[in-house]
Amino acid sequence: MVTLLAALLGFLVVLSVGLALAGGGSSQARTLKRAQSIAGIETRDSRRKPAISAQDQRRRQVLKSLRDHDRQQKKATLTVAAKMQQAGLSDNVKGFWIISGIVGASVFVVMILLRQQPLIALGLGFGAGFGLPRWILGIMAGRRTKAFTAAFPDAMDIVVRGIKSGLPVHDSLRVIGQETAEPLAGEFRRLTESVGMGADIDSALEKMYERMPTPEVRFFAIVLAIQQKTGGNLAEALGNLSTVIRSRKLLAEKVKALSGEAVASAWIIGSLPPAVVLLIGSIAPAYMGPMFTDNRGHVMLMAGGFWMSLGIFTMRKMINFKI
Missing domain, CATH: 1.10.287 (Helix Hairpins)
Structure with missing residues (x-):
């Protein structure tokens, strides 16, 4: 009797363990299948690229074109002809290279007369001929650009006062070319002459930016372009631009002091x-x-x-x- 009860108990234990394992396996299998299905859905969803609207595509194209335009302008402002224009010199690139060659040859001859080795004399002559004139030209361009930037907020104030008194923008720009000091007067005279010859203000400002590649000129061109297309109070916009430029100058002076x-x-x-x-x-x-x-x-x-x-x-x- 005891043996029969032990066998029955053992059979029940084995059966319960088997059912438990079978049920756990099916639950585990169902869980695994569910996880795989979810993962598959997520994988398929992750592989799906979000749809790009036409507005986003246009915005990306505009940003790309602006970056390319800025890159081309930066390259154009680093040439010798651009540096000579920034320094206020005539764009006689051939004469500049002739002077550079004369300087390099003079340094080479002086080093030979000082009984230096020909290789050292050649290296010094090449460095003096290729680097020294460009370095001096860069210093001249930097000084002229710095003077232009320092006087630019005053030019914006002149334009604001002219517009408020009833003068057209072109006449206000002409006043800057007549009443201010160099190099501000010369650049604005060229600007008004270009507009007077029939060029539009955007192209004239682009030429001005090539001669003076400063953020202030770019801001001025953007403000005028937006005002021409959308309208608005130009005097207020230029007044705000003058305030921003003066704030940038004060911040630069603070950074310089620190x-x-x-x-x-x-x-x-x-x-x-x-x-x-x-x-x-x-x-x-x-x-x-x-x-x-x-x-x-x-x-x-x-x-x-x-x-x-x-x-x-x-x-x-x-x-x-x-x-």
Whole structure:
């Protein structure tokens, strides 16, 4: 009897375990199938690309065209002819390269007369002929652009006062060319002359931006273009533009004041090694002589010049804040 009850109990235990395993397996299988179906749906949904509306496509095309246009304009403003226009010089590129060649040849001849090696004289002549005139031209263009930017808010105020007093925009621009100082007067005279010759204001401002590639000129062109297309109070818009430009100038001056210590440190660190070389060369020429006469010294000078140039370039990037 006991044996029969034990066998029956064992059969029930085995049956319950089997049902449990079978039910768990079917539930697990159903869960797995459900997860796979959900994953499949999510995968298919994730593979579906969202539909792009025509407005989004047009917006992307406009942004792409604007980026390409800005990239082309930046390349155009880096040429020698553009730099000469920014410096207020005539765009005689051939004469510029002739002067550069004369400078390079003069430096080469001077180095040969000082009994330097021909390779060193050639390198110095090439560097002086190719880099020195462009560097001077860049300084002249930067100074003229800086003076133009400093006086530009006053020009906007003149236009605002002229419009409020009833003058047309063209006459207000002509007043700027007659009453202000250079380089602001010359650029606005060219602008009014172009408009007077029949060119539209947009193309005249594009030419002005090529001569003076500053954000202020771009803002001015955008404000005039929007006002021509949509209308509105031009005096108020230009007044707001003048306020924004003055705020940018104040922010730039604040950044310059806060970064003055870093700029001074960079100048000191960059000028210290050449100053030490000149000082030791003047005090003990025999000590520094092998650096300029021995080939190993030439290699050391070249390596030192390379690393110094790299360090100065890095420091310039770190302290050059753009607003």
